[in-house]
Amino acid sequence: MAQRIKRDDNVLVIKGKSRGKAGAVRQVIPKEQKIIVTGVNIVKRHMRPQFQRPGGIIEREAPLPWANVKLLCPACNAAVRVGFRRLDDDRKVRYCKKCDANLD
Numbered sequence: 090m091a092q093r094i095k096r097d098d099n100v101l102v103i104k105g106k107s108r109g110k111a112g113a114v115r116q117v118i119p120k121e122q123k124i125i126v127t128g129v130n131i132v133k134r135h136m137r138p139q140f141q142r143p144g145g146i147i148e149r150e151a152p153l154p155w156a157n158v159k160l161l162c163p164a165c166n167a168a169v170r171v172g173f174r175r176l177d178d179d180r181k182v183r184y185c186k187k188c189d190a191n192l193d
């Protein structure tokens with residue numbers, strides 16, 4: 090399946106406990122069909138002190154399923170559905186199904 094969400098895309102979370110939050114995609118994990126979005130789905134982990142590292146609580150973003158997000162279209166500024174099409178030069182690009190802008 091073609092990839093609808095790419096690194097550095099801005100996305101809006103539409104499902105799950107982070108619903109309503111938006112951020113930039115920092116990492117895509119195709120194998121798990123998950124993405125990491127900056128500032129979204131923060132989990133706290135309690136770390137025990139280890140050699141050369143103090144213990145404490147660290148916060149980091151947990152991956153979330155990419156099915157839980159919608160792309161925020163840079164052209165029309167809305168959470169949109171993404172389609173694919175082939176350009177005249179045979180390049181395959183994503184496009185916004187709302188305003189028809191090419192996204193790649």
Ligand SMILES: [Zn+2]
Pocket residue numbers: 162163164165166167169185186187188189190
């Ligand atoms: Zn659009």
